Amino acid sequence: MSQSNWPLWEVFVRSSRGLSHVHAGSLHAPDAEMAVRNARDLYTRRNEGVSLWVVKSSDIISSDPDEKDAFFESPQGKDYRHATYYKASEGVKHL
Secondary structure, X not given: OOHHHOOEEEEEEEEOOOOOOEEEEEEXXXXXXXXXXHHHXXXXXXXXXXXXXXXXXXXXXXXXXXXXXXXXXXXXOOHHHXXXXXXXXXXXXXX
16 A cells, blocks of 8 residues: 555543643544554644544545534424523522
C-alpha cells in the first residue's frame, strides 16, 4: 500500500485539563497503531495530552448540516424532556 492510499484518520485529544476529547486534526496512516503513534507525535508534542482517539474518517457518520432545523427540532408536546419544565420542590436539599 503506497502512502497515497493510506486511509485518513481523525484525531481526538483529551488534555490534562479537560474531561472530554476534542478534535485536533487529521492524518494519513496505514493502520490504527501507526495512526496513534503519529497522532501522539503530531498533536501532543508539548505533553498537553493524556489520551488519544483515532478514528477512520470513513467510519464517521454525521447528520446533514442543511437539515439541522428538522433534525434538531424539539418535538411538540414533549416539554418534559427539558429541565425548564420542572419546578424545584420545596424542602428538597441540594437542588
